Amino acid sequence: MALEIYNTLTRKKELFTPLEPGYVGIYVCGPTVYSDVHLGNCRTFISFDVIYRYLKYLGYKVRYVRNITDAGHLEGDRDEGDDKFSKMARREKLEPMEIVQRYTLGFREVMQLLNTLPPTIEPTATGHISEQIEMTQQIIANGYAYEKEGTIYFDVEKYDKEKTYGILTNRKLEDLLEGTRELGGQEEKKGRLDFALWIKAKPEHLMQWPSPWGMGFPGWHIECSAMSNKYLGKRFDLHGGGMDLAATHHTNEIAQNEACFNESPAQIWMHTNMLTVNGTRMSKSLGNGFLPHELFTGNHPLLEQGYSPMTTKFFMLQTQYRSTLDFSNEALQASEKGLKRLWDAYTVLQKLTYTADTIDSELEEKVLKLVNGFEECMNDDFNTAKVLANMFELVPVINSIKDGLIKVSAITETTFTLLQEKMKVFLEDVFGLQQATEEGSGKLANVMELLIDIRKEAKAKKDFATSDKIRNQLTAMGIVVKDEKDGSVSWSA
RNA sequence: GGUCCUUUGGCCGAGUGGCUAGGCAAAGCUCUGCAAAAGCUUCUACAGCGGUUCGAAUCCGCUAGGGACCUCCA
The missing domain is CATH 1.10.730 (Isoleucyl-tRNA Synthetase; Domain 1)
Structure with missing residues (x-):
């Protein structure tokens, strides 16, 4: 049986055929580094690490792109105010990039402890501002975005007239419009579902860049479109991420790519499920x-x-x-x-x-x-x-x-x-599993050899009090001694 | 309200029409100075009701429970 992958887009398992034989391009949405990654985040990255490793095992040359979101991720559900980094930076009296550095390193350390392989490319949002601006310009030129006072919005309703906006999660625009809560403070948007591609920055905003629309910073969704396009092209094999990203982030990514290139980015969308605590x-x-x-x-x-x-x-x-x-x-x-x-x-x-x-x-x-x-x-x-x-x-x-x-x-x-x-x-x-227990290096191994030897002698003399004392005390220290069938003794710490 | 997923033995969890999943826990036996480990054996479930079928945990319908998304989140 050849490799079959469940595609969120079609809601069924599909035979995997790479666009270019022998090569696989995969993009996975990485962490937003404004705080520590939690275990749920880890699950997604562990899953895709195993997928990456297995594709390599199958003999594919894999380009595995996983971004680091270090800008543009807004705090609330309004397209205004601080992004997460600026907010944390203010709170901790640090530069935003110090926040980014701290949590990027923390993330990498955890990934290493979990013995996952680094992606082949790990691009950052701040490193691709110009690509995001270019893409935004193209979307405007194609007529799917508009400017309101320095902020650029994606016109979802217009887009949906020609394409299907909710294609990934099988939602109709009317239903989405109905289900969306009435939000205050965004009268400048034409449609309720419109999302920002570029956001005008207030003077005191800590991270901002010049653009054709004045000083500002990119919206969250455009970074992944810009970076996947740069490193994997307009169309690539796999796009992954947590299930929570499907309805909004990935839906918007597809819309951005379609609006910009008239092409859907990935042939297969993969989503990892959530880690729950008490359900x-x-x-x-x-x-x-x-x-x-x-x-x-x-x-x-x-x-x-x-x-x-x-x-x-x-x-x-x-x-x-x-x-x-x-x-x-x-x-x-x-x-x-x-x-x-x-x-x-x-x-x-x-x-x-x-x-x-x-x-x-x-x-x-x-x-x-x-x-x-x-x-x-x-x-x-x-x-x-x-x-x-x-x-x-x-x-x-x-x-x-x-x-x-x-x-x-x-x-x-x-x-x-x-x-x-x-x-x-x-x-x-x-699977990337490793030796779970320490065999002990140098000195411990020597000491254990001595103890095992003493215990053997005691056992030979039927001095079980001594042999049990050694074994029990070691057990209390977390070292397990086993008498093997062939008379040898093994231990693990 | 909308979209979708889910309900498996004490616990965790595979499994999309017929054949024992597996792990952990528990019990018994073997081995062992005693343990531990290991081996063997036992515990054989599929939310409820109906339907399709020769045959359903597996397909369909209804009912009930749980969850995710629709708002930042892997």
């Missing part, structure tokens, strides 16, 4: 968000303990990206244990060596089916949850080989090698 969406405005560091350290009233970045990531990968994922201590704990079991088996597998003997054709078939399933599951709209389920079914097989209950020789060497390789590739390269 309600995690968001900045609701204040129910977890910061990654709070989760990693356990320093949060709702958390019973800390969970490692890899546990967090594994937790998210156990759910398909289009499903909502509810956050809970129980679920996280289950993921922590599950990941450990899976990773232990994986570690064991990599150390096994093959010896030839009699083949158990039933087992051979089962293993082969499960391993080949990795790719099939991913081809079905990136079903990471199903891949992990397959892996878990292989765990007893691996452990049984280790304990001698099944001989390695029960499967063919080809299958055994395939199993080793695919487990490694999918766990490390596609």
Whole structure:
């Protein structure tokens, strides 16, 4: 089965065919860096990281563009006043770019802890002001935008006469007009749904740039259109982002591109679902968000303990990206244990060596089916949850080989090698998971060797008081000692 | 009010017509000095009502609950 991706635009899974064979262009809406990213944001970026990695695994040359929004994002629902950066800068008595720098670095640090790959291009809104102005000019020239006192608005109703404005989320203009609340303070707009492409800045506004319409700053939506066009062209393969962006931000992006180039930007729109807490969406405005560091350290009233970045990531990968994922201590704990079991088996597998003997054709078939399933599951709209389920079914097989209950020789060497390789590739390269526990470096390893040795001697003398003391105290420190079947002793911290 | 999604066993969660998902938890057994780990086994669900079908968790309708979006948010 070839790769199929769910397209929000058509509301069904579609066979993925890149516009240019062998190459994939993908644009993902990145974070607005005026505050710390929360866990919900991370889910989206983890999802697209796995998608990016899998596309590379399939052999595509991928250009992965994820922007940093560092200007133009307005605070409220009115096209006036401060943007988020200026507001935060005033509050903290810093330059807006200091705010941007602080949270950009914080974002990158978190992404690194979660072991996600950097995008191939990470453009910023402030770095593309002229592109945004040019695009705005073209939209005006094409007749889809108008100026009111230095601010440029996109004319949604006019646009909808020729194109379909609500195409992405299947909404009719009349319904949208009806559903929109009456807002005060924007009499200058012609239509209620009109949004700003360029906003006139007040003299005291901290971030502003010269434009044909005077000093101002760009609207939020135009940055993504300008940057995707610059780096991926008028038409590219995939455009992604959180589901919350579909109805407004992405709808406006499509409208801008159509109005400017008479072409829709992406052939497939992908949307990741929300992370919820007690059934309600995690968001900045609701204040129910977890910061990654709070989760990693356990320093949060709702958390019973800390969970490692890899546990967090594994937790998210156990759910398909289009499903909502509810956050809970129980679920996280289950993921922590599950990941450990899976990773232990994986570690064991990599150390096994093959010896030839009699083949158990039933087992051979089962293993082969499960391993080949990795790719099939991913081809079905990136079903990471199903891949992990397959892996878990292989765990007893691996452990049984280790304990001698099944001989390695029960499967063919080809299958055994395939199993080793695919487990490694999918766990490390596609999912980007890493060694979850510290094996301990240098000194700790030496000390452990000594303790294990002393314990062995005690056990040989049936001095179980001493051997148990060593084991129990280590357990209390978080170091688990295991007596293996072959008489050896292993430990993990 | 509009658009759309969702309801799966104690918990989390795959699954779009027929075949046991999987993880965690729980119970029993094996192994073990005892543990832990591991292996084996058990717990077999699909909101309710109706319909389509030889056959439905899966398709259709209704009812009830939950959620998202329509306003800044991944």
